[in-house]
Amino acid sequence: MPELPEVETYKRYLDETSLDQIIVSIKVIDNRVLDVDESYLRKSVINNRFKSSIRHGKYLLVNLGQKYLIMHFGMTGDLTYYNKKDDEPKFSKVIFHFNNDFNLAYISRRMFGRLDITDSFKDFIKKKKLGPDAFKMSLDEFKGALTRRIAIVKNLLLNQSFVAGIGNIYSDEILFRTKLNPKIKIDSLDECKVEELYTNIKEVLQYGIEKQGDLSTYPDHFLIPHRKKEEHCPICKNEIEYVDLSGRRGFFCPNCQKR
C-alpha cells in the first residue's frame, strides 16, 4: 500500500511531468474511483492547469488555481505520463489529456484509490481529520500530537489523525530502529525516547523517499527485508515475530524490541 514515501515519489513525478499544461479533456474509465460527481470533476479540471502540488500524509493535492484535485492511491495506485494511445497503462481509471498531446493516467489496480475536488486545502485536512504530515512536522508538532494520547504505539503511528502518512511497513521499521515493542503504550515513553521516535520517523521516511518507495532494494540491516515468518533479526539473529493490531500484521524482534 502506498505510504508517504511512495506518494512523495508520485508527487515529484507529477511535478516533473504534468505541471503547467492545459488539460483539454478527461477520460473517466471507471467512475467508482470518484468521490466527486463526474461532471463537477470535468468542470473543475478541463481548461485548467496543474499549477503545483502539495502532499499531506498519503494524499496528493494538485492545485488547479481555484480548486484542488485530490488524489489518494489506496492499496495499489500509481501515475503514468505517456504519449501514445497504445501506451495507455493497464488498470487506468482516469486519464488527463494535455494540450501537448501527452496524458497522465491515474491508475488503480483495485478500487481503493480515490479522486476528489476541494475548494480549500485546509478544509480538506480538517474534514479528513488528518494530523500533521509525518515527514514535515516539527518536534513541537509531534509532541503536541502526543498530548493526552494513551494508545499502543503501533496503533498510534498508523492513526492518520495522529500523524499523517505512516502505514504498516514503515511503522515496523520506525519501531525496530527505536527499539520499541509495537504494543508498548505511548504514554509510558520518557521525553528522550519520544525524541528518538521522532528522529527515526523522519529518518525512515527520508530514506524511503530516497529509495522512491522501492522496498526490494533495502539493505539487510533494515527490518523491512525480514518482515515475514521464519526470518531472523539482522542484529541479534533472534526469530522475527508478528502481532496483529487493528487488522494489520506488524513484525518485530522480541529481543531487540523488549520495551
Ligand SMILES: [Zn+2]
Ligand atoms: Zn533482534
